Amino acid sequence: MSSHLSKTDTHLYRPSAPPTKRSKTTPSTTPTPSSLSFTSTLSNLLSRPPSPPGPRASRARAGKKDDIFTAHRRRRKDKDTRGREGGEQDIGGVDEETLERSRRKMEEKAKRYRAMKRGDMDVAEGGEGAGGLVEWDRKWTESGEKPEGSEDDSELEEGAGTFADLEKVEFEDEYGRLREGTKAEKDRMQRRLRNQLRGAEELDRMSARPSMPSHLIHGATVQSAAFNPDFEIEVKMDELARKRDRSLTPPEAVHYDSKKEVRSRGVGFYQFSREEGGRRGEMEGLEGLRRETVGMRGEDTKGEEEEEGEGGGGGLVARMRARREAEVFLEGLE
Known part of the structure; x- marks a missing residue:
């Protein structure tokens, strides 16, 4: 059978090679419009200088309310910016004569x-x-001497003290001279002297050098106290003896005063006078009234006894009847 095949038909019975396919990954050598635009954009980005990194995109924050300081700083910054842009303002010149x-x-x-x-x-x-x-130093010193709350008093009494300060008086200044001036000048000089004295005391207290003793002995002097060291003790003992021998002064008589107490007083309450003479007279009068009352009561008792003796037992019956009536009355109250 093979013998009958011709050489021209051999390609029909041989396995043929698969047709070559065009690879998709193989780049095309022919430039396209999209590639040209990409190349030009990339070259522009590479030639551009690098820019600082911008703020990262984030969620929008709520605006903060401007305060007076922020607004003031912003206005000042805007004013400075306008001044730099517009240059210095020309305010004009002044001539030499002016x-x-x-x-x-x-x-x-x-x-x-x-x-x-x-x-x-x-x-x-x-x-x-x-x-x-106006001497501000003196005014400040004078105002420093006033206690707290004196400003209000000075404002209230400003009109009242104006004419009193203009009154003419005589006073002695710091040099011992007799001068005549207003009362305000005298007060001002006295305040100045007090301030000078206070300043000198402060300097002596703050000074590191000890102050000179005030009692110094100059020349030949006999110190009698050196021979009698107990002189001061004797003087004090004499003072104590005089106080001891002095007659005691009786204390002032103090009597009860009902006006100082708030309380209920009975019907027979009587307030004696706080003066010794009036009090004695009132007590004597009350004592006389008591004697008269006791005398009259004795006479009444004597008359009742005589009547009881004359009536025999009538007085006893009357007393028993009165007692019985009293008991009945009390039982009715209960």
Whole structure:
């Protein structure tokens, strides 16, 4: 059978190779429009300088309410920014004549201030009486001496003390001279002396050097106390003896005062006088009334006894009847 086959038909009986398929992964050498756009975009990204990392995207936070300080800082920042953008503001210039005139006025005012501070200016020139300089140091010192709550009192009594401070008085200054001035000047000088004394005491207390003793002996002196060391003890003993021998003063008579007590008083209550003389007279009067009452009661008792003696047993019956009536009355009350 094989002999009958021709060489031309051999391809019909041989296994043929599978047809070659085009691989999908093989890149195409022909550029496409999409690849060209990607290449251009990538080259642009590579040539761009790196940018700082931006804030990470997160959930939107609730806005914080601005306070007065934040608003003030924001306005100031905006003002500075506008000033830098627009340049310095031109406020104009001042000529030399105006500057020289202002300088002369300032020098004149400084000279007047120094004169007012020294107290060389008179009232007519603008001294203390015509609205001169206020001594703030002295005013602060004087206000420091006032106790708490004195400001309100001074405000209440400001109108009342104005004319009293202008009263003319005579006083002695720190140098022993007799001067005449207002009461306010006298008080001011006394306060200044007290402040000076207090300041000197504070300096002595805070100083590291010990103060000089006040009682010093200069020259030849006989110290009699050295020969009699018990002199002070004798003086104290004499004072005690005088107090012991002194006659005792009787205490003042103190009597009961019903007005100082709040309580119910009976019908027969009687308040004696707190004065010794009036009290004695009232007690004598009451004693006389008592004697009269006792005398009259004795006479009545004597008359009843005589009547009982005359009537025989009538008095006993009357007493028994009265007692019985009293018992019946009490039983009725129960």
